[in-house]
Amino acid sequence: MKKIEAIIKPFKLDEVRESLSELGVNGLTVTEVKGFGRQKGHTELYRGAEYVVDFLPKVKIELVLADDLVDRAIESITNAARTGKIGDGKIFVFPVEQVVRIRTGETGESAV
Numbered sequence: 001m002k003k004i005e006a007i008i009k010p011f012k013l014d015e016v017r018e019s020l021s022e023l024g025v026n027g028l029t030v031t032e033v034k035g036f037g038r039q040k041g042h043t044e045l046y047r048g049a050e051y052v053v054d055f056l057p058k059v060k061i062e063l064v065l066a067d068d069l070v071d072r073a074i075e076s077i078t079n080a081a082r083t084g085k086i087g088d089g090k091i092f093v094f095p096v097e098q099v100v101r102i103r104t105g106e107t108g109e110s111a112v
């Protein structure tokens with residue numbers, strides 16, 4: 001199992017969620033975050049306004065999924081989140097040791 005953390009532009013959240021649902025992803029966690037990438041100090045467009053601030057609002061999506069879904073999930077997120085402009089975001093992938101579904105006590109891939 002792997003955990004994908006994707007930092008995306010907030011207005012792309014619905015599109016990304018829909019593309020992941022089509023893949024059969026069972027759940028995900030979303031957090032409003034702030035951050036910067038390589039373009040720090042440069043302006044970036046956010047909701048029509050230009051920002052020169054250090055930290056821009058982003059959305060972090062976290063999802064844990066079976067190994068065989070990871071490549072397709074990365075492709076879906078990339079296609080849905082890309083505008084081609086700076087600040088489109090980044091995807092990080094981590095190994096996951098264990099998952100426990102609290103209600104049923106299931107563990108491993110069947111708990112994801």
Ligand SMILES: Nc1ncnc2c1ncn2[C@@H]1O[C@H](COP(=O)(O)OP(=O)(O)OP(=O)(O)O)[C@@H](O)[C@H]1O
Nearest residue numbers: 007034035036037038039058085086087088089090
């Ligand atoms: N190395 C990193 N570690 C942790 N978070 C990061 C890292 N790089 C980017 N992020 C997060 O991802 C968000 C989007 O990054 P961003 O797309 O601006 O990266 P970039 O490398 O500057 O790419 P681009 O050239 O497309 O703008 C940042 O606001 C930050 O929250």
